[in-house]
Amino acid sequence: MTDQPTADPTMTRIIEAVQLGQSGAPAQARALLTALWDELGPAGDALHRCTLAHYLADLQDTTEAELSWDERALAAASELTDARAQRYLPALQVQAFLPSLHLNLADCHRRLGNVGAAREHLAHAREHLERLPDDPYGDSIRAAVGDFVADDPTDHRRR
Structure with missing residues (x-):
C-alpha cells in the first residue's frame, strides 16, 4: 500500500x-x-x-x-x-475527519454566542479523538480539543 x-x-x-x-x-x-x-x-x-x-x-x-x-x-x-x-x-479514514470538523463547528458556534451548540460539537469532537492518527496532525487536533473553551468568545482556534 x-x-x-x-x-x-x-x-x-x-x-x-x-x-x-x-x-x-x-x-x-x-x-x-x-x-x-x-x-x-x-x-x-x-x-x-x-x-x-x-x-x-x-x-x-x-x-x-x-x-x-x-x-x-x-x-x-x-x-x-x-x-x-x-x-x-x-490511509484515510472518514472517522478521523470528524474531530476537526466538529471542532470547527464548535468554534463557529462559540464565536456566534451559541454556547450550547458549541459544547455539543465539542463533545462530538471528543468522541472521535481515538480515530485520529498518531502523528503531528492528530496531536494538534487533540491539543486543540483539549484547550477549547466553549463559552470563551475570544478564543479563535481553527483546525
Whole structure:
C-alpha cells in the first residue's frame, strides 16, 4: 500500500486553490473553490465536497458564512465512505475527519454566542479523538480539543 494520493484532478484543483489562499490570495482562492463547488453540485463526490467545504470555510469573511461551509463539510463527511476516501489516499479514514470538523463547528458556534451548540460539537469532537492518527496532525487536533473553551468568545482556534 502506498502513502501517496491517487491522481485526482478535482483534488488537485482544490489543493492548488487552498495553496493560493495560504500564499496571500484568499479572495482568488475563495472564487476558485466556490466555482468548483458549483461544478460539483449537491450530488457531487462526497470526498471532493467535504474537502472543498472544509477549506472554503477558512476563507470566509463572516462567522455565519464560515459556519455554513463547516456544516456542508460535515454533511458531506456523513455521505463519505472509507472505501471512497481510500481510493484517493489509502490511509484515510472518514472517522478521523470528524474531530476537526466538529471542532470547527464548535468554534463557529462559540464565536456566534451559541454556547450550547458549541459544547455539543465539542463533545462530538471528543468522541472521535481515538480515530485520529498518531502523528503531528492528530496531536494538534487533540491539543486543540483539549484547550477549547466553549463559552470563551475570544478564543479563535481553527483546525
